[in-house]
Amino acid sequence: MKDHSLGEFEELVLLMVAALHDEAYGVAILENLEEKLEKKLNISAVHVALKRMEDKGFVKSRFGGITEDRGGRRKKFYVITALGKRVLDQQYSLRISIYKQIPKISFT
Amino acid sequence: MRPEAPPKRALQFLRWFCREDYLEEIEGDLTEIYEKHYKVSQHKAKRKFIWGVLKHFRPEFIRSFALYPKYSFTMLIHNLLITYRNFLRYKSSFFINLAGLSAGLACTMLIYLWVSDELQVNTYNEKDSRLYQVMQNYHEDNGIHTGAGTAGILADALAAEIPEVERATSVVPASWYVNDGLISYNETYLKAKGQFISKDYFNIFSGNFIHGDKNTSLRDKNAIAISEKLAVKMFKSTQDAMGKIISWKQEGTQGNFQIAGIFQDVPVNATDQFDILLNYEIFLDGKPWLREWGSSDPCTYVLLREGADVMKVNEKIRDFIKSKYKTSRNTLFLQRFSDRYLYGRYENGAPVGGRIEYVKMFGTIAIFILIIACVNFMNLSTARASRRFKEIGVKKTSGATRSLLMLQYFEESFLVTLASMMVALLLVLLCLPFFNDVTGKHLALTFTYERILALSGIVLFTTILAGSYPALYLSAVKPVEVLKGKLKTSLSDLFVRKGLVVFQFMTSMVLIVSVLVVYKQIQYVQSKNLGYERDHLLHFELDIKADDNDKIFFEEGGTFQKQAESFLNEVKNTPGILSASNYYHNLTGDHGGLGGVDWKDGDEDDHVSFSNLEVGYDFIETMGIKLAAGRNFSRDFANDKSRIIFNETAIKRMGLKDPVGKVIRLWGKEREIIGVVKDFHFESLYQQLGPCLMQLEPRGYRIMARVDGKSQSETIARLEKLFHAHSPGVPFDYQFVDDDYASLYAAEQKVSALSVAFAGMAIFISCLGLFGLASFTAERRLKEIGIRKILGANQFGIVTMLSSDYTKMVVVAIVIACPLSYYLTTQWLHNFAYRISLQWWFFMVAAFLALCIAWLTVAAQVLRAARVNPVECLGRD
Numbered sequence: 001m002k003d004h005s006l007g008e009f010e011e012l013v014l015l016m017v018a019a020l021h022d023e024a025y026g027v028a029i030l031e032n033l034e035e036k037l038e039k040k041l042n043i044s045a046v047h048v049a050l051k052r053m054e055d056k057g058f059v060k061s062r063f064g065g066i067t068e069d070r071g072g073r074r075k076k077f078y079v080i081t082a083l084g085k086r087v088l089d090q091q092y093s094l095r096i097s098i099y100k101q102i103p104k105i106s107f108t
Numbered sequence: 109m110r111p112e113a114p115p116k117r118a119l120q121f122l123r124w125f126c127r128e129d130y131l132e133e134i135e136g137d138l139t140e141i142y143e144k145h146y147k148v149s150q151h152k153a154k155r156k157f158i159w160g161v162l163k164h165f166r167p168e169f170i171r172s173f174a175l176y177p178k179y180s181f182t183m184l185i186h187n188l189l190i191t192y193r194n195f196l197r198y199k200s201s202f203f204i205n206l207a208g209l210s211a212g213l214a215c216t217m218l219i220y221l222w223v224s225d226e227l228q229v230n231t232y233n234e235k236d237s238r239l240y241q242v243m244q245n246y247h248e249d250n251g252i253h254t255g256a257g258t259a260g261i262l263a264d265a266l267a268a269e270i271p272e273v274e275r276a277t278s279v280v281p282a283s284w285y286v287n288d289g290l291i292s293y294n295e296t297y298l299k300a301k302g303q304f305i306s307k308d309y310f311n312i313f314s315g316n317f318i319h320g321d322k323n324t325s326l327r328d329k330n331a332i333a334i335s336e337k338l339a340v341k342m343f344k345s346t347q348d349a350m351g352k353i354i355s356w357k358q359e360g361t362q363g364n365f366q367i368a369g370i371f372q373d374v375p376v377n378a379t380d381q382f383d384i385l386l387n388y389e390i391f392l393d394g395k396p397w398l399r400e401w402g403s404s405d406p407c408t409y410v411l412l413r414e415g416a417d418v419m420k421v422n423e424k425i426r427d428f429i430k431s432k433y434k435t436s437r438n439t440l441f442l443q444r445f446s447d448r449y450l451y452g453r454y455e456n457g458a459p460v461g462g463r464i465e466y467v468k469m470f471g472t473i474a475i476f477i478l479i480i481a482c483v484n485f486m487n488l489s490t491a492r493a494s495r496r497f498k499e500i501g502v503k504k505t506s507g508a509t510r511s512l513l514m515l516q517y518f519e520e521s522f523l524v525t526l527a528s529m530m531v532a533l534l535l536v537l538l539c540l541p542f543f544n545d546v547t548g549k550h551l552a553l554t555f556t557y558e559r560i561l562a563l564s565g566i567v568l569f570t571t572i573l574a575g576s577y578p579a580l581y582l583s584a585v586k587p588v589e590v591l592k593g594k595l596k597t598s599l600s601d602l603f604v605r606k607g608l609v610v611f612q613f614m615t616s617m618v619l620i621v622s623v624l625v626v627y628k629q630i631q632y633v634q635s636k637n638l639g640y641e642r643d644h645l646l647h648f649e650l651d652i653k654a655d656d657n658d659k660i661f662f663e664e665g666g667t668f669q670k671q672a673e674s675f676l677n678e679v680k681n682t683p684g685i686l687s688a689s690n691y692y693h694n695l696t697g698d699h700g701g702l703g704g705v706d707w708k709d710g711d712e713d714d715h716v717s718f719s720n721l722e723v724g725y726d727f728i729e730t731m732g733i734k735l736a737a738g739r740n741f742s743r744d745f746a747n748d749k750s751r752i753i754f755n756e757t758a759i760k761r762m763g764l765k766d767p768v769g770k771v772i773r774l775w776g777k778e779r780e781i782i783g784v785v786k787d788f789h790f791e792s793l794y795q796q797l798g799p800c801l802m803q804l805e806p807r808g809y810r811i812m813a814r815v816d817g818k819s820q821s822e823t824i825a826r827l828e829k830l831f832h833a834h835s836p837g838v839p840f841d842y843q844f845v846d847d848d849y850a851s852l853y854a855a856e857q858k859v860s861a862l863s864v865a866f867a868g869m870a871i872f873i874s875c876l877g878l879f880g881l882a883s884f885t886a887e888r889r890l891k892e893i894g895i896r897k898i899l900g901a902n903q904f905g906i907v908t909m910l911s912s913d914y915t916k917m918v919v920v921a922i923v924i925a926c927p928l929s930y931y932l933t934t935q936w937l938h939n940f941a942y943r944i945s946l947q948w949w950f951f952m953v954a955a956f957l958a959l960c961i962a963w964l965t966v967a968a969q970v971l972r973a974a975r976v977n978p979v980e981c982l983g984r985d
Contacts, residue, residue: 025137047164048166048168052168069143071139
C-alpha cells in the first residue's frame with residue numbers, strides 16, 4: 001500500500017499547488033508561500049516536498065514551453081491529482097472534526 | 109538589462125551532481141530566483157544562488173554515480189562484435205598488435221620466471237628468516253677482504269656463548285673442494301659431491317630422510333648419508349643402499365663408510381648441492397689445526413632465536429675471534445643465508461650487491477619491453493582512430509557516455525592482451541628449453557596460485573597501459589566535429605605519438621649500446637693476456653690408493669710422491685703432450701690468504717696476505733708463465749724446497765730491490781728467493797691482481813699438462829688410457845683451463861646472451877610499431893603524394909619527404925639515448941677491476957644501427973607509396 005502520509009510543509013505546498021491550479025511551478029509556489037507565511041523559504045525545500053508528493057502520487061507534473069527567461073530552462077508545472085485532493089480533503093475534515101471537539105472555553 | 113549568467117562554478121557543480129530528470133526544473137527555478145534577486149543586488153543574488161545550489165545537494169537530487177549504469181550484457185556483446193569486426197577489417201594492425209604484444213609479454217614472462225627463481229634461491233629452508241651465515245672480514249693493509257670461511261670450532265662456541273644464537277652448525281660444502289670426490293662400491297666408481305655437517309645441521313636447515321633419521325644417523329663417524337639420486341644410481345633402489353659399506357675418497361679424506369641414511373635430493377634452487385653427507389668430525393680429523401682459533405675453513409651457520417635483533421648480535425660477535433685469539437685482526441658479521449646469493453659482493457667488509465644488480469636490470473628490461481609493446485598498441489590505435497571517429501560520433505549522439513566508450517576501448521585492449529597472452533604462453537613454452545640452457549636454470553611453466561596472480565597482474569597492467577591512451581583520446585572527441593569531418597589531429601596528439609616512437613627507439617638504442625659494451629667487456633676479459641697461456645692446457649686429479657701399512661706413504665719421498673712422479677713421467681712421455689707438471693692448489697678459484705711472510709728485520713710485521721701456490725717442477729714452464737728474474741725450481745739444485753718464488757706484485761708490495769738471492773722468513777723459516785715471475789691473473793678480473801708466492805711441492809696430486817693442439821683428441825684418449833691403466837675403474841675427469849676461466853664469467857656470459865636476446869626483442873617490437881605507423885601514414889598521405897607527383901615531384905623527393913619524419917624521431921631518440929647509455933654502461937663496468945674504456949664508436953655503431961633499422965622498417969612502405977600511380981589514388985575523386 002502506498003504511503004498516504006502528508007507532512008506539514010508538504011500539506012502547505014499541496015494546498016498551494018491546488019490553489020494556483022495550472023500555474024503552480026517551483027518559484028510561484030515559493031513566492032506565494034513566502035507571502036502567506038510571511039517568512040523566507042528556500043526553494044530546495046519546495047523541490048523536496050514536490051518530489052516526495054509526486055512519488056506518492058498526490059501531484060503530477062508537465063513541462064511548460066521554452067522562454068527567454070530562466071536561462072532557457074523550461075518551467076515544470078504541477079497539478080494536484082484526484083488522490084492528492086482526497087488526501088487533502090481527509091486531512092481537512094480530520095482537522096475540522098477534531099477542532100469541533102474543542103469545548104467552548106473562553107480565553108478571556 | 110539582461111543579468112549576467114549565474115555563478116559558473118556553482119552551476120557546474122549543480123549540473124555535475126544533479127539527477128538529469130530534475131536538473132532542468134531545479135536549474136530553471138534557481139535561475140529565475142537569481143534573476144529576480146539580481147535586480148536588487150548582484151552580490152546577494154549570487155550568494156543566494158550558491159546557497160540554493162548547496163541546499164539542493166541532498167540524496168533526493170543527487171544522480172547515481174554507479175560507474176557504468178548502462179553497461180549491460182548486451183553492450184558487452186555489442187562491443188565484442190565491434191571489436192571482432194575491427195580485427196577482421198584491419199587485419200594488419202591487429203596482427204602487428206598481436207605480434208608485438210605477445211613478443212613483449214613472452215619476454216616479460218620469461219624474465220619474470222627467471223627473476224622469481226633467482227629470488228627463491230636458498231629460500232627453501234623453513235627457518236629461513238632466522239638462518240644466518242657467519243662471515244669473516246680479514247683486515248689487511250690493502251683493505252678488507254670478506255670470506256665465508258670461519259674457524260672450525262666457531263659454531264660450538266657461538267652456540268654456547270651468545271644467548272641469541274639458538275643453534276649453530278659447521279658445514280664444509282662440496283664447493284670447498286675443487287673437484288668432486290669419488291665414491292666406490294664393488295668396482296663401481298662415481299664422482300659425487302660430499303658435504304660435511306656437524307650435529308645441529310638438520311635443526312637449522314630443512315631436509316628429509318627417506319631412510320634413517322636425519323638427526324641421529326650421522327652421529328657415528330663411520331656413517332654417511334647419500335642422496336636418493338645417488339642411491340638409485342649406485343644400488344638401483346634406496347632400500348638396497350641402506351647399510352652398504354662404500355669407500356669415499358676426496359683430498360684429505362679417505363676411508364670406508366656405512367650408508368646410514370638416504371635423503372631426498374637437495375632442491376635445485378639451493379646453491380650448495382651435495383650427494384653425500386659426512387660427519388664434520390671426519391673433516392676435522394684430517395686437519396687438526398682446525399680445532400684452533402687461527403684457522404678459517406668451514407662455513408658456520410647460526411639459527412637466531414625468535415625476535416633476536418641481528419644488529420645487536422652483530423655487535424656481540426664482531427670481535428669474537430679477537431677475544432679468543434689475541435693476534436687476530438679478523439672480525440665477524442652475520443648475513444642472512446638466503447641473501448648471500450643475491451648480495452655476494454663485499455666492499456669494506458659489508459655486502460654491497462652482486463647478482464641482485466642483474467635481477468634489477470632484467471626486471472627493468474622486462475618493464476621496458478612491456479611498455480614498448482604497449483606503445484605500439486597505443487600508437488596504432490590512435491593513428492587509426494580517424495577510421496573510427498564516425499563510429500564514436502554516432503555512438504555519442506545516440507547517448508553513449510564517455511565512460512561507456514572508454515570501457516569499450518579497454519575491452520578491446522583487454523581482448524588483444526588476452527589473445528597475446530595465449531600466444532605468449534605458447535612462445536614461452538617453446539622457448540623455455542633454450543632459455544634454461546642459456547641461464548643454467550630449471551625453470552618450468554607451472555601454474556601456482558602466485559603465478560596465476562602474477563600473470564593476471566601482467567595482463568591487467570598491459571590492458572590498462574595499452575588501452576588508457578586510446579580510451580582517453582578517442583572517447584574525448586566531440587561528435588559535432590567528427591560527424592562534420594572537421595576534426596584535425598591536434599599538435600599535442602602528434603607530439604604524444606612521436607614522443608612514444610622516440611621513447612621506443614631510445615630504449616632500443618640504450619639496449620644496443622649496452623649489448624655492445626657487455627659483449628666487448630666479455631671479449632676483453634676472455635682475450636686478456638693473463639700472464640700465462642690458457643690454450644690446450646688441461647688438468648686432472650691423480651688417484652693414488654693409500655696403503656695403510658706404509659707409514660711414510662704421504663711423507664716426502666714416500667710412496668705417494670714416487671707414484672705421482674712416475675705417473676707424471678709417463679704423462680710427459682705420452683706423444684702429443686708438450687709438457688706436464690703437478691701442483692696443489694687450483695688456479696682459478698679462491699686461494700684465500702696466507703700470512704706469516706716476514707721480510708723485514710726484527711719483529712716488525714706487515715699484514716699482507718699472499719696467495720699460496722704449491723707447485724711441482726716445470727710448473728712455470730707448463731703454464732707458460734714468464735720469469736722476470738732468477739730461475740725456476742729445478743732438480744739440478746738440491747734443497748729447492750726451502751726456496752721461494754714471488755710474483756712482481758708481491759715484490760712491489762714488500763718493497764724489495766734486487767730480490768733474487770735475498771732471504772725472507774715464511775712462518776719463521778728462512779727462504780731464499782730464487783726467482784720472480786711476471787704477474788699472471790689467477791683470479792677473475794673482478795679483482796685486482798694480488799701478491800702471490802710459489803713453493804715447491806713435488807707431492808701435488810693434480811696434473812697440469814699442455815697438449816699439442818693439432819692432435820688434441822688423440823692425446824686425450826692416450827691420457828685416458830694411461831690414467832685407467834693406473835687407476836682402473838676411476839672416471840677420467842679432466843678440464844681445460846680456458847673452460848675453468850670461462851666459468852668464472854658464467855654470470856656475465858649469461859647476462860650477455862640474455863641481453864642480446866632481449867635487446868633483439870625490444871628492437872623487433874619497436875620496429876613492428878614503426879612499421880605499422882609507417883604503412884598507415886603512407887596510406888593516409890596517398891592523395892597528397894598523388895598530387896605532388898602530378899605537380900612534378902620525383903620518387904626520390906617523395907621518399908626523402910616521407911622518411912625524414914622518421915629520421916627526425918630516431919635522431920632525437922639517439923640524442924637522448926647517448927648520455928643515458930653512457931651513464932648506465934659506466935655503472936656496470938665499475939664492477940670490473942680490469943675493464944674496457946667506452947669508445948665513441950660504440951655509440952656511433954648503435955646510432956647507425958638504430959637508423960638503419962628504422963629506415964629498413966619504413967623502406968618498403970615508403971617506396972610503395974612513392975611508386976604509386978597518381979591516377980589510381982586520385983581517380984576516384
